Amino acid sequence: MNFASDNAYGAVPEMFEALRAANAGAVPSYGDDALTTRLAAEMAHVFEHEVAVFPVITGTAANALALSTLVPPYGAIFCHSDAHIATDECGAPELFTQGARLATLDGAHGKISPETIEEAVSHFSIGSVHHPQPAAVSIAQVSEMGTCYRPDEVRAIASVAQRYGMKLHMDGARLSNAIASLGCEPADVTWKAGVDALSFGMTKNGALGAEVVVFFRAEDVRDFEFRRKRFGHLISKMRFVSAQLLWALENERWLGWARQANTLAATLAKRLGEISGVEIVHPVEANLVFACVPERVIKTLRDSGAEFYDWGPPRGGRTLVRFVTSFATPEQDIDRLLAACI
Amino acid sequence: MNFASDNAYGAVPEMFEALRAANAGAVPSYGDDALTTRLAAEMAHVFEHEVAVFPVITGTAANALALSTLVPPYGAIFCHSDAHIATDECGAPELFTQGARLATLDGAHGKISPETIEEAVSHFSIGSVHHPQPAAVSIAQVSEMGTCYRPDEVRAIASVAQRYGMKLHMDGARLSNAIASLGCEPADVTWKAGVDALSFGMTKNGALGAEVVVFFRAEDVRDFEFRRKRFGHLISKMRFVSAQLLWALENERWLGWARQANTLAATLAKRLGEISGVEIVHPVEANLVFACVPERVIKTLRDSGAEFYDWGPPRGGRTLVRFVTSFATPEQDIDRLLAACI
């Protein structure tokens, strides 16, 4: 019973057929192959917009490469204090940007508000060489707390960003889950809402390892390709990464996998929330469930083989824990987990 | 007829079965899985030595991460002027090391000699803060010119390196081809010959994308794991990279694939060299063939669909070109290529 992370499971089984199909013949390396070209076309179709797409292999690379392209070394990047880029990438954004500043903001349920950003920006001395300069906002869709930004919420943030000449980056490691949850078009929460660059992840949603950086305006790409190469992220047999992304995107398979993960999380949250002493602390809008759970229940769960992370130290006999579901989480594991709770 | 590069071909077909087998169940991410553990054991077996192994996805990452772990920012790295780290990684070593200096050396057939290294080191002011300090030697096995360092040659280089307190790094993007060619044990040209860190590539030899950094002494690992993470090269579903490497190493499959590529190159070189006006310019010891070929032959070849790279501008009616064979190069393509020559 693994609820630790959506990267604990492997890939959707058909992925291997897609890889095998991509194997035929000799093709140009480093992305000059037909599959990568098709991927670009498919993504333009999915996003209903011209896009520049750059497959990479990790989410940290996608985020740090995208941010370092958008932001100068003296820039400040506004993000939630729980954002993956701030908490789980060991300083990769600072490294890639040659020392830009992450300006972390609080916000309910893992989301930041336009007001909070604006307030934070107001403390920066625009134009002064003594201080980092506001340069980008980065939001995670799905957020680290499992919530989603609605299109109007993204637009409102983009509006603040634009007012201060900042770029808007979206960390879409779980974008699939967000789109499946919001029921909107991918365009609605990205470029139509003002997103300039997107880290779009498929690794947590059915792929073996496939992320893609998406720019919605050609001029924002700048020196991205040199950055990708120099940081060691230009993959020689690119076709195998592109094949994963293509397979996922074609016929909306990605949304099906994400819906499955979301549904399991919703079920888990609903039933878990009915248990005495358990409190679901964030709206469950994707595939993450955060719950305050009594210590004795936690012990019982772990004794029964359930894996999940504590999200803080115990407080008042309860601990905040996180359950993650994925495209591959067995449905019966939900039942087993809940059975163990009682 | 693709002789452009050994990364133009895909993967050995069984690789996909290995990946599928690795897919079962939920496992810890980021390398804490059983396959990665087995890989470490298998590599210790292959190298007959305790090793610390860190899978990554590109050769540039493997080299730059290894070098930046071995070398301080003020260090100098001695390598051949044609070395991949000097010519094909767009400054990644300088980037990862925070500005170390590549001190490039000439040498016949892509190899550097102990004497050349020693002579070069003698021009450095040891201990002076005004100048980069000799810190590492990096040799490529197979070299960029398709030649191999024999164990005694590696030992002689290591001896110079050690005399000046330098580390010895081996870029083994084609180590498989070298071992297959030399007919020695992997240990013989690595740690037994004084190599401290190795970038061991399987991507050019049958894998989809799998490289591994190998340290032969625990104390050399230093902060490697933090570097790998911060440069975005810690892969979440590591099992899929480890599975490729394991599959290749088990039952010496990797050597079989490499031998096949080497044999094709030898055949190609022998028959190509017999053609009037063609000169094989470097010993063909692995899967690379460098030949001076008359312009009209080159035109004929390209017209017939052969792909290969020029390795310099035309001179005196001939051009130096490179042919690369791989585990997957169809044998008949050799015949077709040669037929086209005549």
Place this chain on the structure above:
Amino acid sequence: MNFASDNAYGAVPEMFEALRAANAGAVPSYGDDALTTRLAAEMAHVFEHEVAVFPVITGTAANALALSTLVPPYGAIFCHSDAHIATDECGAPELFTQGARLATLDGAHGKISPETIEEAVSHFSIGSVHHPQPAAVSIAQVSEMGTCYRPDEVRAIASVAQRYGMKLHMDGARLSNAIASLGCEPADVTWKAGVDALSFGMTKNGALGAEVVVFFRAEDVRDFEFRRKRFGHLISKMRFVSAQLLWALENERWLGWARQANTLAATLAKRLGEISGVEIVHPVEANLVFACVPERVIKTLRDSGAEFYDWGPPRGGRTLVRFVTSFATPEQDIDRLLAACI
């Protein structure tokens, strides 16, 4: 009437005689001169301890070079959220360290407490490559709010730092003012209290431009000298920087200048605090006075030619402003300032 900063004034007039005296003859450059050697001896005397001393020209350089020597790229540096390194150096610490994280902490009157540090450290995952690792604490003496850490306060912070294997750095841009205020020996608030490295500034206290990085243990120096060179901070005619520092330190001149600045600040604070509607918001322990001042008074002051900085936006008819005094602030300017207030 300049109360904007203690670097608005020039140098103590005798400084020029010291420079002229240092001018005689040809001497080795880059710090191998007799004056720099004498400086090292004098500083060992002042600090009653063996020291390694490295003059540089700016406080930002001193701080960033010291921190980058103490802290790995994946390190976290705990400091006050108002610390100069966090607010006024435009990301220099992140740049020099290759991306270390500043973990900023709140604390009354510009000082951080051992408890706050310990609480913050407790949120870091020690040993996990996903997260920056606690590596150093940096405190400013004088703090940005004009307060001083007593020896026992520094010791308590050092104790936490040591417990977690962290180094303790002191930003002593105004160390002179702190020592003059505390009435202790320099050793008492530095190495005896657990400080590992010190940025000791004389620019704000009588010099033209002279800072010095001090290490109290030889092993902490590591590659500092290469860093200083590579970041462009190894001064060729070092004698002129050393001469300034020597002149200041000999005969305790530096403490005299600092005492003068402190006395003026105390006088200013006392009399300012007596004005209706004015509130002194931080203890005035050195040469900085922070006061909430009614808007109309501020206008009157500025109209009369007084220069000082706002330290935030107006609130409730008052604004927090900062007055800085220096060794060279004319005493009558205090009178003039206060006269203008009424």
Place this chain on the structure above:
Amino acid sequence: MNFASDNAYGAVPEMFEALRAANAGAVPSYGDDALTTRLAAEMAHVFEHEVAVFPVITGTAANALALSTLVPPYGAIFCHSDAHIATDECGAPELFTQGARLATLDGAHGKISPETIEEAVSHFSIGSVHHPQPAAVSIAQVSEMGTCYRPDEVRAIASVAQRYGMKLHMDGARLSNAIASLGCEPADVTWKAGVDALSFGMTKNGALGAEVVVFFRAEDVRDFEFRRKRFGHLISKMRFVSAQLLWALENERWLGWARQANTLAATLAKRLGEISGVEIVHPVEANLVFACVPERVIKTLRDSGAEFYDWGPPRGGRTLVRFVTSFATPEQDIDRLLAACI
């Protein structure tokens, strides 16, 4: 008898009066003072062109800051293999640029030719992400071998640079000596000849420590001011650096000092060259004299107290040595040196 370097001597004595005069009153820090404004105007006058000028304290900082502003991290900088930026700055250009490549070129007497640059550029793959991209040429005026580029020589190099979209940087650590030697206007060998950015040093020519980065086009300045700050080179009491530069430039004092140094070098070279067995190996066009000198003469000189550097190991009983003269070298030291030779 110090002929080791032109930074072995201090400053011209009047410099201290200039500093003292700059000391009066409180002025804005960080370059917003009247002297720095006057410096900008004076430099525009000296160069007969609009200039953006940024004083710093070391030549390494001037060069590395200028180059990193002109060149992207994936850029290549073409320079002489003996250039200061390649040999004496311990990798500062690579550090500041985040890993750009120094492409070093040979050339007689320390100078590079347009042909050599063009030949080198032809080996770069323009537009390929696998290779550094030609981005700048950097020439030293005076060169490391004591020779000067004539205006037409600079123009020819600029012409190649422009043809490939490269910027032209001049390391003018000894620009004074060059201008004095060439007898041309400063404009003639800088912007009129196609120089985009200049590191103009006065430290070796009479100042205590004062260098200035000069851009001849506003758009080339880009983020220079943030770089200067972040690398710790924004000096708070800037007036003291500006005062040195102003004093030097006003009334063409700088040229007088440089002429004096050049004259001494010419005298030294002429008479030294007449000694049996001594060979002057580079044209003596400024204040550097390179001579092959018999070992026994070298011994005699050193025994008599002369200081100078070997410029390579002994060969055939002779050693290449370097003598440097400065504005402050006593004329009788030339006589004493020559007397000791005989």
